[in-house]
Amino acid sequence: MSVTHIGVREARRLQTDDDHTYVDVRSVPEYERGHPEGAHNVPLLHFDPQTGQMRPNPDFLAVMQANFPSDAKLLIGCQVGGRSGKAALMLADAGYAPVNVKGGFGGRTDPATGQVIDEGWSEAGLPVAVGASEDGSYEGLQQKAAGA
Numbered sequence: 001m002s003v004t005h006i007g008v009r010e011a012r013r014l015q016t017d018d019d020h021t022y023v024d025v026r027s028v029p030e031y032e033r034g035h036p037e038g039a040h041n042v043p044l045l046h047f048d049p050q051t052g053q054m055r056p057n058p059d060f061l062a063v064m065q066a067n068f069p070s071d072a073k074l075l076i077g078c079q080v081g082g083r084s085g086k087a088a089l090m091l092a093d094a095g096y097a098p099v100n101v102k103g104g105f106g107g108r109t110d111p112a113t114g115q116v117i118d119e120g121w122s123e124a125g126l127p128v129a130v131g132a133s134e135d136g137s138y139e140g141l142q143q144k145a146a147g148a
Contacts, residue, residue, distance in 0.1 A: 008102075008126060009119070021040060028138050038133075039077070040136035044086060067141050071097075078104045103121070106122060
């Protein structure tokens, strides 16, 4: 399966005009510091405080499947586009047709020149929310998956 890749402005248009759901696959602390307005949080990776490293979320696919039908219109985003690209491929392999949001929340720049490669949600001035959202927090989505 292939994954479509779009920029943040197109993602916002799809979110508002075409009923797409934005799923932020960053860790819970990253999400709570700021995320696209209306985004749900299902981390692809969790921060392990003991090792200081990120580790895979073994429940990622199960939580997605419990909360979103395979025909859901999903926008998958992260900080710059790497994790969301991996998550989108996993979802495509599971029968979804996800759209990867290039640039994610923070944007991607060329380290050598500092030039913007993919504009990020926050730098584009698109609506941002802070903290856990009532219907989109990972804890809530995880609880729904456990009860499914």
